[in-house]
Amino acid sequence: MARRRAGAHAPEPLRATSMWRVDQVFLTRRGVRVEVVCSLVNDRGGLRNLTVTAPTENPVEAVRHAARFIAGRGNVSSARQARVRWAREQSTTAQDALIRDRLLEDEFLDEFEETLSAVRDQQR
Structure with a gap:
């Protein structure tokens, strides 16, 4: 039987018993696609990142794709x-890394709420 080192533990899975919320969204260009990393926090202070590669190079379509997935x-x-930003390696200056894209935030939130509403309707 394999032993775990003291202090090492498996990450907490995304379970329905723990509710998560999207805190930040980071975008990175990967060739002709956009990779979207969603940083999630739960009600017990846990943190998880989920990565989605959108099948498009359009940032608006990419955040909408990620919102549907999440x-x-x-x-x-x-x-x-939730704050939407381009990842640090995509920015040309340190200031660019701090700039939020409010248009993409609105797109993400609109698509997230629409999808969440559809999921809840299906569960009824």
Whole structure:
């Protein structure tokens, strides 16, 4: 039987018993696609990152694709106040890394809420 080192533990899975919310969204160009990393926090202070590679190079379509994926999981309850930024390696200056893309935030939230509503309707 394999032993674990003291202090090492498996990461907590995304479970329906723990509600998660989207905190931040980072975009990175990967060739002709956009990779979207969603940073999730739960009600017990846990943190998880989910990565989705959108089948497009359009950032608006990419965040909408990611929002559908995240909201469709069923245990992510909110995306309000989620910040959308381009990843650090995509920025040309240190200041660029701090700039939020409010248009993409609105697109992400709209698609997330729409998908979450559809999921909840199916569960009824």
